[in-house]
Amino acid sequence: MKNAVTNFRHLYYFWVVAKEGSITRAAERLNLAIQTVSSQITLLEQSLGKSLFTQQGRRLVLSEAGRLALTYADQIFLLGEQMQDALDQSSTLRTRLSVGISDSLPKLTAYRLLEAATRLPTPVRLVCSEDQYEALLADLALHKLDVVLTDRALPSGGTLRVFSHMLFESEMTVVGTADLAKIYAQDFPKKLNGAPFLLPTRNNALRVKIDEWFELQGVHPDVVGEFEDNALLNTFGRRGLGLFFAPAALAGDLLEQLQALLVGRVPEVREQFYAILNERKIQHPAVEAILSAAQHGGLGGG
Structure with a gap:
């Protein structure tokens, strides 16, 4: 019974x-x-x-x-964990922000977006998880995450009650080490025919736009590597294995952290960045700070 x-x-x-x-x-x-x-x-x-x-x-x-x-x-035991976290935070005076970061999102972009949350008067404790887009949406729907940062909007007709908020968009650039930039920056983009390239895999939304741009320019690159993980792609790019695409909004960071120089601008290819939440109305102060910084020029100037 x-x-x-x-x-x-x-x-x-x-x-x-x-x-x-x-x-x-x-x-x-x-x-x-x-x-x-x-x-x-x-x-x-x-x-x-x-x-x-x-x-x-x-x-x-x-x-x-x-x-x-x-x-x-x-959901039951996650709420129990969140309750314990909330009680812990009440003594440390830190606000917890659980962030899911899509594995295709440039890590420099994620850092710039999250930087706004660390400047709040109330200290924030970041808990960052990286995973595939679909897995993060599932965790968001189960309230395991406060926000998902990604480079794609929600597909239409989905059953999950989550909502996209566009943060900013940036035109793309082709960048590379000083040696590669010296060779391929002249007569851009015609010079790119046969140039070594590191590209995201074909299941990445940006890859479709890149392939269309290559075709439009009549350029046939030598694709020496395809990567699901953007950070790994950037690591190979820093070592000079090939040219790669990056948001123009991150030009300063690319030079400082990856020693990547501008080879040429690609205004025809633009990348969008989104925050996905459980509510239409922003309730978490740290998430509100992220959206405000992005939408008021904190990142997207490209």
Whole structure:
């Protein structure tokens, strides 16, 4: 018979087992006997009237009911963690800002955007997570994140109740080390035919625009590397492996941090940057500071 109230200790054991993928690892994490954890899961299943796991060979996998229960457990125990963080912050006087950073977003851009949050009168504790765009949106919908910083807007027709706020856009430039800039800056962009290039992979929104620009210019570059991670692309660019594209708004940072010199401007290719939130109205003071700085010339001058 189903109980009216879920035992949250049992639910917590279920959550740990689901996260660890096995009762044995969950028991080690909880410092409990395997039999204890197993019996608590059984009691929870009896309480709910549903089987939460199925056995596939040696693997323990979530049933359909288990997957549904996990989505709620995620939110319940995340709220508990956030409550503890809030209590911790009340003594340190720091406001917590959980930021998801898309792996395709230039790290210099992320730094410039987040810099505005660090200048608030109330100190901010940044908690930054980098992941793929879709994974970050899922975490945002579950309130694991306060904001996602990315280089693409939300797709139309999505089911998640999250909202895009455009921060700024910048025209792109082609940059490279001093040796490469000396060779390819003259007669730009015709000189780029056969030039070594480091490009984002084809699942990146910017790559489509770059390929269209190359075709329009009649330029056939020598693509020596394709990267999902922008920071890795920049590292190879700094070592002189090839030319690469970068936002004009970051020209000063590129010279200072990557020793990358301007080869040529590409006004036909523009990159947009977005903040994605759970609410239309900005409520977090640090997020409000980020949007205000970006929209009032703090970054996007290109």
